[in-house]
Amino acid sequence: MLNHVCVWKDGKWKRITEEEADKMFPYRISSDSGLFMCELCGQFVSFTKGDTRKRYFKHSRGETNKECEDRSIGYYNPEPIQKKDLELPIRIIQYQDDYSFQIGLPEIPENILEKQQTNEVIIANEYEEKRIYSFERLAFRGTTYVDVGKRLASRYELKLGQDTEDIWEFWPKTTITNGREGRLFDVKTGKMLPFDTDVEVGKLYYYFTKEFLLPRVSPSLKRVSKLDNGNLYMVSATNLDEENAKFFLSIRARLTNTPLKTLNIWPPSANQDGVVRHTSHAVWMYLSGNARVTVDDRLVSPIGEEKDNWSLYRIPIRYNRQFVLIGRTGVLDYCRLQRDEKKYEVEDAKVEITDINKNPLEGYKQQKLPPEKKIFIKAEYDGIAIIQGKERYFKKKIYADRMESIEDIDFDTSITVTVGCDVVRQIYFEPKKQNRNNEVNWSDFLHRIREAKGRDVKVDSTEFATYCSSIADERVRAFIRNAASRGTLPSEAVSLLRKETMKFRRK
Numbered sequence: 001m002l003n004h005v006c007v008w009k010d011g012k013w014k015r016i017t018e019e020e021a022d023k024m025f026p027y028r029i030s031s032d033s034g035l036f037m038c039e040l041c042g043q044f045v046s047f048t049k050g051d052t053r054k055r056y057f058k059h060s061r062g063e064t065n066k067e068c069e070d071r072s073i074g075y076y077n078p079e080p081i082q083k084k085d086l087e088l089p090i091r092i093i094q095y096q097d098d099y100s101f102q103i104g105l106p107e108i109p110e111n112i113l114e115k116q117q118t119n120e121v122i123i124a125n126e127y128e129e130k131r132i133y134s135f136e137r138l139a140f141r142g143t144t145y146v147d148v149g150k151r152l153a154s155r156y157e158l159k160l161g162q163d164t165e166d167i168w169e170f171w172p173k174t175t176i177t178n179g180r181e182g183r184l185f186d187v188k189t190g191k192m193l194p195f196d197t198d199v200e201v202g203k204l205y206y207y208f209t210k211e212f213l214l215p216r217v218s219p220s221l222k223r224v225s226k227l228d229n230g231n232l233y234m235v236s237a238t239n240l241d242e243e244n245a246k247f248f249l250s251i252r253a254r255l256t257n258t259p260l261k262t263l264n265i266w267p268p269s270a271n272q273d274g275v276v277r278h279t280s281h282a283v284w285m286y287l288s289g290n291a292r293v294t295v296d297d298r299l300v301s302p303i304g305e306e307k308d309n310w311s312l313y314r315i316p317i318r319y320n321r322q323f324v325l326i327g328r329t330g331v332l333d334y335c336r337l338q339r340d341e342k343k344y345e346v347e348d349a350k351v352e353i354t355d356i357n358k359n360p361l362e363g364y365k366q367q368k369l370p371p372e373k374k375i376f377i378k379a380e381y382d383g384i385a386i387i388q389g390k391e392r393y394f395k396k397k398i399y400a401d402r403m404e405s406i407e408d409i410d411f412d413t414s415i416t417v418t419v420g421c422d423v424v425r426q427i428y429f430e431p432k433k434q435n436r437n438n439e440v441n442w443s444d445f446l447h448r449i450r451e452a453k454g455r456d457v458k459v460d461s462t463e464f465a466t467y468c469s470s471i472a473d474e475r476v477r478a479f480i481r482n483a484a485s486r487g488t489l490p491s492e493a494v495s496l497l498r499k500e501t502m503k504f505r506r507k
């Protein structure tokens with residue numbers, strides 16, 4: 001009796017009941033047919049023959065992943081995802097025709113690092129290779145990636161001279177990389193993707209496997225390199241169809257057009273390499289895609305759900321450090337919520353980005369290009385601007401109170417300004433899309449709420465969070481965040497926001 005069985009229909013995996021399956025398929029269906037998929041574990045299941053008994057879906061015995069939670073008879077009771085399922089991040093690095101791998105060591109709070117008896121970490125693999133890295137190499141903020149050689153080991157173990165429990169809170173002792181199915185990597189970032197990851201049409205992935213695969217057209221698959229202990233392929237889904245969906249399922253990934261995405265909406269904070277710093281009593285998070293949220297080994301339910309799989313979570317803050325794990329069976333995404341003593345400054349405060357006419361570019365998304373494709377950045381402190389475009393990626397140093405110009409700005413370019421390790425400002429020139437008729441003109445809306453009159457009304461943080469969650473425009477959200485730090489809004493602005501968010505509810 002499985003309750004999460006799907007068939008591929010109309011470009012997605014759709015739930016099917018035993019009664020429906022019985023009408024469509026009068027004979028026994030084996031799991032090898034790849035017709036029925038269990039949504040929880042991503043494995044194919046069989047459908048029984050049913051002579052005297054009622055027909056039902058069944059997991060077969062010889063499965064690779066035996067841990068499906070829906071095996072038990074009765075109803076499905078979701079389990080929290082455990083912190084022990086966390087693995088260290090791994091990435092693949094390309095240098096000319098050469099590839100090598102790196103493992104990421106997440107930051108450890110300074111006070112914990114200071115307490116350690118030892119000063120180095122040993123990374124060992126099953127080939128008896130050992131690499132030793134000194135703690136001095138670790139970045140104070142963010143994840144430090146260290147080289148682990150040209151072959152991807154199937155497991156990495158971390159060892160410390162003197163074991164202290166504290167460090168294992170941040171670094172999993174063991175990281176298992178490839179089962180016989182191989183592993184997918186994101187081509188753009190080089191990051192190894194978790195099992196059961198979402199795959200999107202047109203996006204490029206590396207697939208590392210010991211197997212030798214023949215090139216194919218749909219999905220598109222070709223070998224790019226022979227590595228020391230396997231083959232590296234470039235793979236991409238060509239279409240939202242059954243052929244593509246089944247291929248990716250066979251390598252433990254899920255084809256979808258609503259991929260898992262997490263978005264921190266409240267308080268304003270930057271998610272850097274999985275660490276979200278805040279000063280709040282609760283954190284609001286927006287999640288798209290089919291997954292559940294666990295905080296410190298407890299399951300959290302969404303406080304609101306919308307169409308297209310979007311849900312809103314409020315995560316109460318009980319401790320200075322909390323781990324948020326998001327996943328289906330394993331961890332698909334995670335972050336550490338870190339409450340800092342220092343008050344986090346609202347973004348846009350420190351960095352000014354202007355065009356040649358000295359007009360400020362506000363918010364995150366920019367719908368049009370600046371005149372002469374040129375912008376100027378001025379920051380309060382020294383920092384670095386990272387320019388990422390279709391065909392370029394470079395960093396530029398920003399000096400305090402000095403104007404720096406960036407030229408040849410094109411669509412699909414993002415500019416990130418960092419000071420120290422904080423992302424202080426980010427803008428993105430979004431490629432033009434066809435404007436649908438009933439879409440809100442956000443520039444106009446922003447103008448209206450900015451100019452709004454009336455007495456100041458007190459608005460609580462939950463209401464601000466609701467506004468943030470239903471308005472996609474980053475400029476409006478920045479305005480809301482700013483207002484939230486004051487705690488009030490002019491009455492006219494409140495009614496405009498309420499009207500706008502009500503509209504969303506009704507849709």
Ligand SMILES: [Zn+2]
Nearest residue numbers: 038040041068
């Ligand atoms: Zn299952």
